[in-house]
Amino acid sequence: MQQNKSPLTRIFIFLTTMAVTAVLLYRYGEQWLRSLILYLSTAGWARQIATDFPPAWQVASRFIAGQTSQDAIRATQEVNQQGLSATLNFLGESVNTPEDAAVAREEIIQLLQHIHQSGVNATVSVKPTQLGIHIGPEVVHENLQLLLTAAEKYDTRIRIDMEDSHVTDTTLNLYRRLRDEDQFGHRVGIVLQAYLYRTQDDVEALLQEGAWVRLCKGAYKEPHDLAFAEKADTDANFLHLSKRMLSDEARVTGMFPCFATHDEALIREIIQYTRQHQVDKESFEFQMLYGVRRDLQEEINAEGYRVRVYIPFGTAWYPYFMRRLAERPANLWFFLSNLLR
Ligand SMILES: Cc1cc2nc3c(=O)[nH]c(=O)nc-3n(C[C@H](O)[C@H](O)[C@H](O)COP(=O)(O)OP(=O)(O)OC[C@H]3O[C@@H](n4cnc5c(N)ncnc54)[C@H](O)[C@@H]3O)c2cc1C
Known part of the structure; x- marks a missing residue:
């Protein structure tokens, strides 16, 4: 029709x-x-x-660096010149066939190669539904294994983004399975969303496991029995979880927390907490999106804090x-x- x-x-x-x-x-x-x-x-x-x-x-395109990996590398060079690092994302999600998932995987392997060849300071972020999580756990696991093999070869790291709550458990299982495979344990990271009630428990578990975790507020439509309905509650939970991720206990286990937000008040509260508790500026980072609050990205970086910019590119830009x-x-x-x- x-x-x-x-x-x-x-x-x-x-x-x-x-x-x-x-x-x-x-x-x-x-x-x-x-x-x-x-x-x-x-x-x-x-x-x-x-x-x-x-x-x-x-x-x-205000939020997207361009349609090709060359565009993304160019945007990365610009943010690197300002002293910020990057994480690149080849846009795409919700694939339904192993063939489409393999196409995405090959694009991302090429991206890893381009990152290496150009010498930019960047990691890569990937979406589980782009790599076949809806098709089956073995499909997405195999694709991520191949990506991590390439990340090892090109000496970078891969973060598994968190999508909606239908895939939270499967994504966490996938992350743990990959992390426990000896050869790539240190090259894979995960994301948690402060709007979900369960995230308190997930933070505690990942804290014990010394994980490399990005905390964000959460960007999907979730039912009220799973997620806070009020933004103020999500914001308060974000701050509470951030403090846990910066605690002495988290430092002992080797957790590396990344705080993905443009919420200036929240960022200031996190900074204040790290000052009060003498947390080393090198032991955590802030992350923000390409095209959002560039002024804040530069300001926080100029104060000596690590800032990473999430740079998406590709033609499948609509849902993002x-x-x-x-x-x-x-x-x-x-x-x-x-x-x-
Ligand atoms: C690096 C990074 C990675 C992310 N990865 C994930 C992920 O894996 N899974 C997931 O569910 N979500 C992810 N998100 C999205 C996140 O969950 C939030 O939806 C998003 O960051 C908006 O929330 P906020 O914390 O920035 O603050 P808000 O409280 O929503 O906004 C605070 C201020 O930030 C600015 N701002 C925020 N968003 C925008 C925008 N879109 N356009 C212009 N200005 C804006 C405004 O000035 C606003 O007043 C990620 C976000 C970042 C920064």
Whole structure:
């Protein structure tokens, strides 16, 4: 059905959806809008309309370094020149066939090679659903093994991003299985999301295991029986978990915490805590997204803290971009005004 619609009709539907969304925001508030944008981020029909519409990419490219790994390396060189490190992400998620997962794996192996050849300071972040977690645990495990073999060869590291709560357990199991395989243990890291109630227990377990963990707030649509409904509760949990990850106990086990947020108040509280408890600046890092709060990235770095920038690239930009819109509804006005222009 979708295929038969003319480009103009599609654009009309998309713009109408966005305009209706804006009106509903005004009427019902931000929480509702976030849910709608997160729904659209997974809707195939919306993805098709947006990706068929060239101006949408121009707006999305504020958050995405480009479509090729060369673009990503160029963006990495720029952030490296400012003293920041990077983690590169080849965009893509929710693949349904082993062949598609293998294509993504090969692209990421090439990326690892480019990182090595160009000499940039970068690791790589990958999504489990891009590498076949929905197809089966053996498919994703084998793909990650091959990626870690390449990471060993090119002397870098791989972080497994955390996606929605359907895959939290499988992703953690996968991470532990790979970490316990002798040859790559030190090359693989994981992510936890402060909006999930379970994360308190996951932090305690990973703390005992001395893991390399990125803590973020969480970017997916989750039911209220699994995740905090109020943003203030997620923020408070983030700070509480950060302190645990910076505790003496965590340092003894060798945990290396990474705090992925642009929340300036939260970053200032974490810094204050590390000063009060004499935590070495080299023993943790802050992480932020490409195109978001560059001023803050540079400011924190200038104060002597480690900052890593998450740099996505590729053509499968739609779901990533929509999650960025959902995080900050003000981005929607920016998006709409640019489209209309
Ligand atoms: C390096 C990195 C890796 C991540 N990896 C994952 C992951 O694996 N799994 C996962 O679920 N989530 C991941 N996220 C996303 C994360 O969960 C949040 O959704 C996102 O970071 C927004 O929350 P915040 O902590 O920045 O603060 P918020 O409290 O949402 O925002 C604080 C301030 O940051 C700025 N800001 C935040 N988001 C945006 C935006 N999109 N556009 C413009 N300004 C913005 C605004 O100034 C805002 O006032 C990652 C985030 C980062 C930074």
